[in-house]
Amino acid sequence: NAGVTQTPKFQVLKTGQSMTLQCAQDMNHNSMYWYRQDPGMGLRLIYYSASEGTTDKGEVPNGYNVSRLNKREFSLRLESAAPSQTSVYFCATKRAGPYEQYFGPGTRLTVT
Amino acid sequence: GESVGLHLPTLSVQEGDNSIINCAYSNSASDYFIWYKQESGKGPQFIIDIRSNMDKRQGQRVTVLLNKTVKHLSLQIAATQPGDSAVYFCAENPTGNQFYFGTGTSLTVIP
Numbered sequence: 044n045a046g047v048t049q050t051p052k053f054q055v056l057k058t059g060q061s062m063t064l065q066c067a068q069d070m071n072h073n074s075m076y077w078y079r080q081d082p083g084m085g086l087r088l089i090y091y092s093a094s095e096g097t098t099d100k101g102e103v104p105n106g107y108n109v110s111r112l113n114k115r116e117f118s119l120r121l122e123s124a125a126p127s128q129t130s131v132y133f134c135a136t137k138r139a140g141p142y143e144q145y146f147g148p149g150t151r152l153t154v155t
Numbered sequence: 156g157e158s159v160g161l162h163l164p165t166l167s168v169q170e171g172d173n174s175i176i177n178c179a180y181s182n183s184a185s186d187y188f189i190w191y192k193q194e195s196g197k198g199p200q201f202i203i204d205i206r207s208n209m210d211k212r213q214g215q216r217v218t219v220l221l222n223k224t225v226k227h228l229s230l231q232i233a234a235t236q237p238g239d240s241a242v243y244f245c246a247e248n249p250t251g252n253q254f255y256f257g258t259g260t261s262l263t264v265i266p
Contacts, residue, residue, distance in 0.1 A: 047198075074252060083163050085244055085256030086199070093252050101253065133198050141187040141206070141248055146198030 045069055047147035049134050055153045056124045064119040064150050066134030074137040075117035076101075076144065077109060079130040086133060092117055124154045163242070165261045174232040176260045178245035183226060185247035190219060190230045193242045193259070202230070202243075232262075240264045 050065045066075065073094045078086040078101075088101030092111040106128060108120045121128060131151050135144040168174045180188070186207040191199035205212045205219045205228075212219050218231040228245050242259040249255070 083258065085258045087256075088253060091252055099252075135198075137252075141251065143189050143201040143204055144199075144254065145201070146191075148198050149196075 047134055047136055047145055049132075049147040049150050051150060052148070053151050055155065056121075057155055058125060060124050061120070061122050062124065062152075063121075064132055064134075064152075066117045066119070066147060067115050068134075068136045068145075069115065070136055070138075070145060071114070072136040072145070073114075073139045075111065076135040076137070077107070077117070077119045078133045078135065079103065079128075080133060080149075081130050089119065089132075124152075126154045128152065129154045163259055163261055165263065167263045167265060168235050170237060170264055170266050171234055174230075174235045174239070174262060174264075176230045176232075176243050176262065178228040178230075178257050178260075180226050180228060180245065180247040180257075181255070182247060182249040183223075185249040187248040188219070188221060188228050189246045189248070189254070190217075190228075191244045191246065192239075193244065195241075199244060235262075235264050237264045237266055 047068045076091040077089040080086050087103050090109040092098045095114045098109050110118045131149045133149050134147040137144045189204045190202045193199045203214045203219050205221050210221050216233045220229045242261050244259045245257045246254045
C-alpha cells in the first residue's frame with residue numbers, strides 16, 4: 044500500500060501562474076486535508092474534506108481552491124500564485140472519528 | 156516547549172538520556188491530542204495520542220502526559236537514540252475534523 048501520495052514533489056512557479064497539487068490515498072479514509080508549513084511555524088489548515096462531496100475552509104483558505112474528486116483524491120489549486128504561497132504543502136487523511144491523521148511526503152512550492 | 160507563533164524551540168540530549176518535550180495547548184474544549192515526529196524533508200509521522208479522559212498513556216519508549224488543568228501536554232522519550240532526532244509537534248482536536256498544531260520542538264540527539 045502506498046498510503047498517501049502527493050505530486051509533484053517540487054515545483055517552481057512565477058507570480059500569476061496557476062497549478063494543481065494532487066493527493067491520493069489508498070487507505071479508504073473518509074477525511075482528507077491540505078496543510079501548508081512555513082519555517083518556524085506549525086502546520087496550518089487550508090481546506091479539508093470530511094467526506095466525499097464536501098469541502099470546508101480551514102485557517103488559511105485565501106488564494107486556494109480544492110476539489111474532492113472521489114474518495115481517493117483531493118486536489119489543491121492555486122489560480123494565481125503569489126510569493127506568499129511559497130511553502131511546503133502536505134496532504135493528510137483520517138478515518139471517521141477522533142483518530143490520527145496520516146500525512147503524505149509533501150510538495151515544496153516556490154513562487155518567484 | 157512549544158507555543159504558537161514563537162521561534163522554534165530546540166532541545167539537545169545525550170544519547171541514552173531521557174527527553175521531555177512540552178506543549179501548551181489553547182482550547183479547553185479539545186478532547187483529543189496527538190504527538191507527531193517530522194524528520195527533515197518528510198511528512199509528519201504519528202507517534203502517540205491521548206484522549207481527554209486520560210492523563211497518561213504509554214507506548215514503546217514514549218509516554219504522553221496530559222494536564223487539563225493547565226492545558227499542558229508533554230512527550231517523554233526514554234533512552235533517546237540518534238534516530239529520534241527530528242522536529243516534534245503536538246496537535247489538539249477541539250472538533251471532529253479540525254486539528255491545530257504547535258510550532259514544533261527540534262530535538263537533537265548527541266552521540
